Amino acid sequence: MLSEQMIRELKEEAGAVAALLTEAPVLMIGTRGLDKQPAVRPILPPLEQGGALWFAAAKNTRLYAELSLAPACQLCVQDPESGYSFRLSGKASFSEEPEILDRCLAESPRLRELYAQEPALLLPFCLTGMHAEFDDAAGFPVRSFLLPDADGLLTGPVLLKKTELRDRLLRILEEREAEGDPPLNEEERELRRLRDGLLLVLAEQAKAFWPRMNVQPLERAVRFETYDEREEYMRRAKKLAGSVTLVKPEDLTHWLAPDTLRELLAAAEK
Numbered sequence: 001m002l003s004e005q006m007i008r009e010l011k012e013e014a015g016a017v018a019a020l021l022t023e024a025p026v027l028m029i030g031t032r033g034l035d036k037q038p039a040v041r042p043i044l045p046p047l048e049q050g051g052a053l054w055f056a057a058a059k060n061t062r063l064y065a066e067l068s069l070a071p072a073c074q075l076c077v078q079d080p081e082s083g084y085s086f087r088l089s090g091k092a093s094f095s096e097e098p099e100i101l102d103r104c105l106a107e108s109p110r111l112r113e114l115y116a117q118e119p120a121l122l123l124p125f126c127l128t129g130m131h132a133e134f135d136d137a138a139g140f141p142v143r144s145f146l147l148p149d150a151d152g153l154l155t156g157p158v159l160l161k162k163t164e165l166r167d168r169l170l171r172i173l174e175e176r177e178a179e180g181d182p183p184l185n186e187e188e189r190e191l192r193r194l195r196d197g198l199l200l201v202l203a204e205q206a207k208a209f210w211p212r213m214n215v216q217p218l219e220r221a222v223r224f225e226t227y228d229e230r231e232e233y234m235r236r237a238k239k240l241a242g243s244v245t246l247v248k249p250e251d252l253t254h255w256l257a258p259d260t261l262r263e264l265l266a267a268a269e270k
Contacts, residue, residue, distance in 0.1 A: 001077075002084035007134045012145045017132060018048035020086060024077035029055075031063065032070040039066060043075070044111060047104050051150035052126040055092075056104050056111060059121050067092040067125065069208045083137025090127030095156070096235040100124045126150070156238035157198070157255065158245045159205045166213065168249035169206055172199070172256065173215060181223050191258050194265075196222045197233030198241060198256060240264040 001023055010016050021027055022045040033039035041063065046053040057064040067073060071091040078085040101124050105112050115122055130147035159165060176199065184192060200222065203215045224230035240261070246252055254260055 002079035002082050002086060002134070004082075004084075007084065007143055012132075012147065014051045014053055014130075014147055014150070015048050017088065017130075017147065018046050018053055021045050021053075021075065021077065021088070026077070028076050029063070030074045030076065031066040032072065033066055034062065034069065044108060047107055049100070049103065049150075051148065053130070054100060054104055054124050054126050056101070056108075056122045056124050057094075058115065059123055064123065068094070068204075073127075084142070085135045085139075087133045087135065088127070088130060089133075090130040092125040093128050093156075094123050094125045096123065096231065096238060098235075156243065157201060157241040158243075159202050159209075160245065160247055161209045162247075164249050165246060165252065166206055166210055168252050169202060170213070172252065173203065176222075191261050193224070193233050194237050194240065194261050195256055195258070196224075197230075197235075197237035198261075200230070200234050201238050201241075202246075202252070240268060 001020075010020065024045070027043055027045055028040055029043040030038060030040045039062070043055060043063070046055050048054075057067060071093065072089075073092055074087055074089045076085060076087045101119070101122055104122070104124050105115075105119060111122070112119075128149050130149075131144065132147060133144040134142040136142050159169075176196075206213055207215055222230070224233065241255060241264070244251075244255065246255065
């Protein structure tokens, strides 16, 4: 599978890398385990779409928990005959876009078979900041290159691991609980649900950073009628916010403000 000629001629693009990974008898992914020790396991081949490599992880697996906590990972394949190996490093970025999951399921018979009864458990993720490297049989580098991130890739809001962000988020959660569920008109109700969806997205990230963090005020305050409705508003909120990084406590206040959400909704409707 991995010959000197193939290594020299492989195009530095996501489609060529996806084809290589798909041909591998076994594809392995390395992560940082929940115990902070290295963890390695097999993973199904990726789907290439628009320059992005998409994989899938079930929400009830250790892989999902590990990547949520520490998104850096590395995939590896080796040709037992030539001894050459290929490694692809990057950071996992999860997406809740239903069309991406639908395509992953449509193009992976094995994935459909494994999750035929519970497809909602699956969450697609792509790799950002990808670095590819070929090694020889002795483990010395032969060729390496970077793969550009796909244009328009939606990674959603990212909360940095800063204690001042955690503390501000905790205060916002407590304020949300104190607010309760007062009667609102239709526009105000929609804005509050979008804000709750964004709060849930950020709270999940914070919980991954600080496992002992108390997010119960939010769970007690948010009132979605069904789990599917909750997931839908989280997805919509993530899409509205886009690929933004929250660095300062003021960023939390800004992105959760009703006026900001109104502006985002107006821009999305244009």
